[in-house]
Amino acid sequence: MKIAKVSDLVGIINRFAPFAHAEEWDNVGLQVGDPAAPVSRIAVALDGERAAVEFAIAQGCSLLLTHHPFIFSPLKKISLADPAGSLVALALRHDLAVISLHTNYDVAAGGMNDLLAERLGVVRCGHLRTAGWDELAKLVVYVPTGHEETLLEALFPHCGVVGNYRDCSFRTAGTGTFRPLEGAQPFIGEVGKREAAQESRLELLVRRDSAAAAVAALHKAHPYEEPAYDLVPLMNRGAARGLGRIGYLERETTLEQFAREVAERLGCGSLRYAGAPDRRVRKVALCGGSGMSLLREAHRQGADVIVTGDAKYHEARSAEELGIAIVDAGHFATESLMVEGVAEVMRRELSAGGYAGEVIPWTDGQDPFRSI
Numbered sequence: 001m002k003i004a005k006v007s008d009l010v011g012i013i014n015r016f017a018p019f020a021h022a023e024e025w026d027n028v029g030l031q032v033g034d035p036a037a038p039v040s041r042i043a044v045a046l047d048g049e050r051a052a053v054e055f056a057i058a059q060g061c062s063l064l065l066t067h068h069p070f071i072f073s074p075l076k077k078i079s080l081a082d083p084a085g086s087l088v089a090l091a092l093r094h095d096l097a098v099i100s101l102h103t104n105y106d107v108a109a110g111g112m113n114d115l116l117a118e119r120l121g122v123v124r125c126g127h128l129r130t131a132g133w134d135e136l137a138k139l140v141v142y143v144p145t146g147h148e149e150t151l152l153e154a155l156f157p158h159c160g161v162v163g164n165y166r167d168c169s170f171r172t173a174g175t176g177t178f179r180p181l182e183g184a185q186p187f188i189g190e191v192g193k194r195e196a197a198q199e200s201r202l203e204l205l206v207r208r209d210s211a212a213a214a215v216a217a218l219h220k221a222h223p224y225e226e227p228a229y230d231l232v233p234l235m236n237r238g239a240a241r242g243l244g245r246i247g248y249l250e251r252e253t254t255l256e257q258f259a260r261e262v263a264e265r266l267g268c269g270s271l272r273y274a275g276a277p278d279r280r281v282r283k284v285a286l287c288g289g290s291g292m293s294l295l296r297e298a299h300r301q302g303a304d305v306i307v308t309g310d311a312k313y314h315e316a317r318s319a320e321e322l323g324i325a326i327v328d329a330g331h332f333a334t335e336s337l338m339v340e341g342v343a344e345v346m347r348r349e350l351s352a353g354g355y356a357g358e359v360i361p362w363t364d365g366q367d368p369f370r371s372i
């Protein structure tokens, strides 16, 4: 088992929730710390609040993963008199790196909103609003016979994913020719003499935002001094990603009963809802955190109710006019399930990558709001 570096973790997260898919206004990725530092214990929290940072330090973690950006508004100074500055200093003093995965995680397949749908029993889900599609390329590389597996091993962390399949590749056998010139140090053949080598042509699908990492891995693992490869942009659309989800409850129920179930399933003591208690609900739109900007989209797609947090008074009035109900379970309750969700993905990805490491979810986080 290997020990991962902080930069390896950035790469792992980038594969399941690409940072390039974050909203433009967001600040995701490595927030604080040394990309080259080793990581054997990782804490996960919704917010990079003081208690979460202290928990990570007390647990001997060298990395904290948060959903909400650890640094959101740009800092002009790191003053210990300032809450943001003192948290940055606290993390740095204890060699704790912080990576945030926010709106990139919201839109990811298996990310925040899929977790929320699953928790609420909402099935046959589609996206409330499509945010884009993965852009794809084909990586073609020629490798001497007998070296295919070593090269594929290095490439699979970056490419070869087709839908629910990973490690996908295709190979054909053939003959490569080359004449090493003065100054070359050929793996096969001699300087000045034309060589004909038995080679395999390997083909793999790669997301364009992972292509640079794949090519870097190729250069590192390929036995040739000058590997021959093609990186070809494709017209194929990759997986769609989207904001929010819309799907169905297994059985129609009343708004009041549904609201009670949401409260129970999300473990919130209380919540607010808007709409007639006895109205029937079956088609459910949802968006963890602050999702009221998707109200019209939810209505357009025929949702009976939207589940989110941070609904405002005038938005509730608009929903009334549109004839769509709101269940406002709060920002915290609709997102805190990411802590266990991300921990599970990280455990799986670390193990798939052959990395040793422990992932510790911080489950003591509390909603800053209390109800009486």
Ligand SMILES: [Zn+2]
Pocket: 068, 288, 289, 290, 331, 335
């Ligand atoms: Zn949020």
